[in-house]
Amino acid sequence: MNPLPMVIADLRALRWTAAAIVTLVALAVAIGVAIGAQERALRQASTKAADDFDLLIGAPGSQTQLVMSAIYLQPEALPLIDGRLINELARDPRVAAVAPLAFGDIARGHPVIGTTLAFASRWGRLPPSEGRLFAREGEAVLGADVTYKLGDKIEPSHAIAGHWPKRGVVDEDEASRRHEGHAYVAVGRLPRLGSPFDRAILVPVESVWEVHGLGNGHAAEDAALGPPFDGQRLPGVPALVVKPRAVADAYALRARYRQGGTMAFFPAEVLVGLYRTLGDVGQVLSVASVLNAVLILAAIFLLLVAVTGLRRRRYAVLRALGAPPAYVLLVVWLGMAGLVAAGCLAGLGLGAAATLAVSGLFEVQTGLRLSFALGLAELAQVGLILLLGSLAALIPAALSYRRSITAGLRG
Amino acid sequence: MPASTVSERPAGAARPLHFSGIQVDHRDGDGRPFRVLDIPDFVVSAGALIGLRGPSGSGKTSLLHLAAGFFLPDAGSISWGDVVVSALPGAARDRWRRETVGFVFQDFHLVPELDVLANITLPASFSGWRQTSDQVARATALAGRMGLTDLRRRAAVLSRGEQQRVAIARALFNAPALLLADEPTASLDPAHAAEVGSLLVEVAHESGATLLCASHDPALLARMQQVASIGDGPLQLKVAA
Numbered sequence: 065m066n067p068l069p070m071v072i073a074d075l076r077a078l079r080w081t082a083a084a085i086v087t088l089v090a091l092a093v094a095i096g097v098a099i100g101a102q103e104r105a106l107r108q109a110s111t112k113a114a115d116d117f118d119l120l121i122g123a124p125g126s127q128t129q130l131v132m133s134a135i136y137l138q139p140e141a142l143p144l145i146d147g148r149l150i151n152e153l154a155r156d157p158r159v160a161a162v163a164p165l166a167f168g169d170i171a172r173g174h175p176v177i178g179t180t181l182a183f184a185s186r187w188g189r190l191p192p193s194e195g196r197l198f199a200r201e202g203e204a205v206l207g208a209d210v211t212y213k214l215g216d217k218i219e220p221s222h223a224i225a226g227h228w229p230k231r232g233v234v235d236e237d238e239a240s241r242r243h244e245g246h247a248y249v250a251v252g253r254l255p256r257l258g259s260p261f262d263r264a265i266l267v268p269v270e271s272v273w274e275v276h277g278l279g280n281g282h283a284a285e286d287a288a289l290g291p292p293f294d295g296q297r298l299p300g301v302p303a304l305v306v307k308p309r310a311v312a313d314a315y316a317l318r319a320r321y322r323q324g325g326t327m328a329f330f331p332a333e334v335l336v337g338l339y340r341t342l343g344d345v346g347q348v349l350s351v352a353s354v355l356n357a358v359l360i361l362a363a364i365f366l367l368l369v370a371v372t373g374l375r376r377r378r379y380a381v382l383r384a385l386g387a388p389p390a391y392v393l394l395v396v397w398l399g400m401a402g403l404v405a406a407g408c409l410a411g412l413g414l415g416a417a418a419t420l421a422v423s424g425l426f427e428v429q430t431g432l433r434l435s436f437a438l439g440l441a442e443l444a445q446v447g448l449i450l451l452l453g454s455l456a457a458l459i460p461a462a463l464s465y466r467r468s469i470t471a472g473l474r475g
Numbered sequence: 476m477p478a479s480t481v482s483e484r485p486a487g488a489a490r491p492l493h494f495s496g497i498q499v500d501h502r503d504g505d506g507r508p509f510r511v512l513d514i515p516d517f518v519v520s521a522g523a524l525i526g527l528r529g530p531s532g533s534g535k536t537s538l539l540h541l542a543a544g545f546f547l548p549d550a551g552s553i554s555w556g557d558v559v560v561s562a563l564p565g566a567a568r569d570r571w572r573r574e575t576v577g578f579v580f581q582d583f584h585l586v587p588e589l590d591v592l593a594n595i596t597l598p599a600s601f602s603g604w605r606q607t608s609d610q611v612a613r614a615t616a617l618a619g620r621m622g623l624t625d626l627r628r629r630a631a632v633l634s635r636g637e638q639q640r641v642a643i644a645r646a647l648f649n650a651p652a653l654l655l656a657d658e659p660t661a662s663l664d665p666a667h668a669a670e671v672g673s674l675l676v677e678v679a680h681e682s683g684a685t686l687l688c689a690s691h692d693p694a695l696l697a698r699m700q701q702v703a704s705i706g707d708g709p710l711q712l713k714v715a716a
Contacts, residue, residue, distance in 0.1 A: 065600060069589065070597075073588040076588040378584070382601075385578065386569065388570075391600075470537075473540075
């Protein structure tokens with residue numbers, strides 16, 4: 065038997081209703097898919113952004129705030145720690161590498177981060193895609209999305225905590241807080257990291273100190289960049305990134321620098337806490353989206369039962385013409401399951417589009433690049449909706465199956 | 476007209492249709508049972524063209540539905556030759572109906588979204604997956620016999636007379652040996668009714684099928700070989716007046 069001509073005729077008869085059903089199912093599916101995919105993408109992107117930050121050391125305070133400032137470059141005013149810690153850590157045998165992060169300046173809305181050559185290249189992992197890394201004071205290396213070009217003069221200004229400047233332009237606020245007489249030259253550009261550092265301008269920490277009138281941290285005016293810093297008075301820094309040699313070293317260092325006026329922690333600890341919250345919210349949202357899908361399916365199911373009821377004469381005629389009951393059952397079921405399946409497919413596409421759109425907005429806001437990927441969880445959710453929809457469609461199909469021809473013809 | 480294309484008979488020749496000891500009871504609005512049909516013995520000989528006359532509610536439709544095996548009588552049996560239709564299990568009855576019966580309704584009951592050709596060949600989709608070229612040729616020939624030329628028009632845009640012609644072509648598609656028609660001209664205007672009525676009787680006659688046709692239409696009944704009255708005593712066949 066070939067019920068397809070009748071299925072197509074049925075769908076053609078439904079037309080707008082069919083389109084509405086597909087749209088509703090698609091929306092329900094898209095919401096679920098988008099929520100799941102978005103949450104996972106956010107998790108992955110934020111974890112990736114924290115990749116090179118094994119251990120953070122800062123002044124006692126909020127760990128979350130330090131993570132937000134040091135890794136996600138959110139403008140906040142942070143207390144400083146003694147700059148001599150850099151030398152101490154650089155000498156520590158448990159430390160593979162240490163770098164200061166000095167923030168607080170912006171140029172055209174891009175954060176200017178003072179650090180060392182080693183961290184600018186992410187411990188040597190990230191060679192510049194254009195030009196070279198900074199080699200002396202006054203040179204700057206640009207993140208992938210920074211709007212300056214190589215050779216451009218970069219004039220830093222004092223940033224204000226909590227103020228979110230528009231990137232790429234010098235706003236009034238920035239112009240009024242310029243560090244007069246100081247400028248960097250862009251000498252290189254880093255490849256894309258997918259993290260907020262893509263928008264940052266990395267400069268030698270010495271220059272940042274210099275710009276703020278704190279000397280350069282070295283005894284000599286023209287000393288080589290980077291540790292050891294042998295200056296008489298070493299300026300403070302808001303954060304230190306430490307790369308421990310081994311896992312055991314990492315824990316020992318964390319324990320050591322949790323006391324004596326500093327705090328030390330693994331950013332992963334903070335992220336796990338954040339993800340727990342994010343996960344709870346995500347769970348609430350996915351339960352809501354599943355409920356939403358169930359409600360929509362229930363409404364559609366009632367609609368289809370009503371439609372099948374209106375069509376009972378049509379199906380009775382098929383039986384009167386000699387169609388076996390299985391044919392009628394297939395016509396009803398295929399039509400409904402087809403609509404639900406079409407809605408699920410469209411929903412996957414729509415969910416992907418919604419996720420990409422939200423990810424785009426999110427990247428503009430935070431610089432975190434979220435990559436969309438359908439996870440097993442989303443596919444399972446769609447599969448469940450498809451399964452439930454098809455099973456539900458069996459009910460009106462079975463009702464049409466059981467009705468007597470004479471009763472059906474009577475209408 | 477190419478009558479030969481209509482009278483092909485792959486499904487078997489007409490056989491006598493025998494109603495015996497039939498009783499059909501329904502319940503009225505108050506739940507009291509009342510007898511819809513009471514046919515002690517009624518035989519329609521093979522290939523006969525029989526009209527069925529009777530007032531509304533007298534059980535004409537029930538009799539046709541019973542003959543098509545849409546439902547089973549409360550007592551008695553219906554047989555088609557040596558096949559006791561009323562004793563066949565559901566699936567076998569469906570198959571018997573598909574192979575033997577063509578049904579024409581008062582309200583045509585075409586599928587409005589399908590075109591003329593698809594409506595006529597619809598019964599082929601009950602058993603086969605693909606439409607064969609033979610089936611399309613047969614449907615085209617039937618449509619031609621019924622005076623339908625444009626097979627691509629959707630049923631929804633046809634006139635009522637055209638719709639009933641398509642419905643008759645559809646009923647004939649499986650070369651039924653038993654053609655049942657329930658008031659086939661009642662919802663047509665007089666001109667169309669006369670045309671469609673005469674076509675129905677002609678093609679039934681050409682194909683050698685037994686025709687059992689319920690109607691109020693004296694002109695249509697007059698085309699039958701015999702007419703039975705229902706509702707006033709036992710069914711008796713009388714030569715059409």
